[in-house]
Amino acid sequence: MITLFLIDKLLKQRVVFGLMVLAVIAALVSPLLGVAGLPTLSWLLWYLALGALVSLLMLGLLTIYGVIRYSRGLV
Numbered sequence: 001m002i003t004l005f006l007i008d009k010l011l012k013q014r015v016v017f018g019l020m021v022l023a024v025i026a027a028l029v030s031p032l033l034g035v036a037g038l039p040t041l042s043w044l045l046w047y048l049a050l051g052a053l054v055s056l057l058m059l060g061l062l063t064i065y066g067v068i069r070y071s072r073g074l075v
Helices: 002-012 015-035 039-071
Strands: none
Touching: 015 039
8 A cells, every 4th residue: 555655646746757858858868978989977877867867667567566565455
């Protein structure tokens, strides 16, 4: 129940949408900075994009876990 509550709150606050936008923007801008001669900033943006994607993956796994627990009546 707590997991579903947290996921519901996160979705209402548009955290998932924000993470997706952050990952896409970072992934698109990062190669341009590398070409422009800023490799360090480029790598930082790649890690930012990777972190956002990992956060989305973990949120998805928590959602699946919460739905399975809720459907089995384990909440």
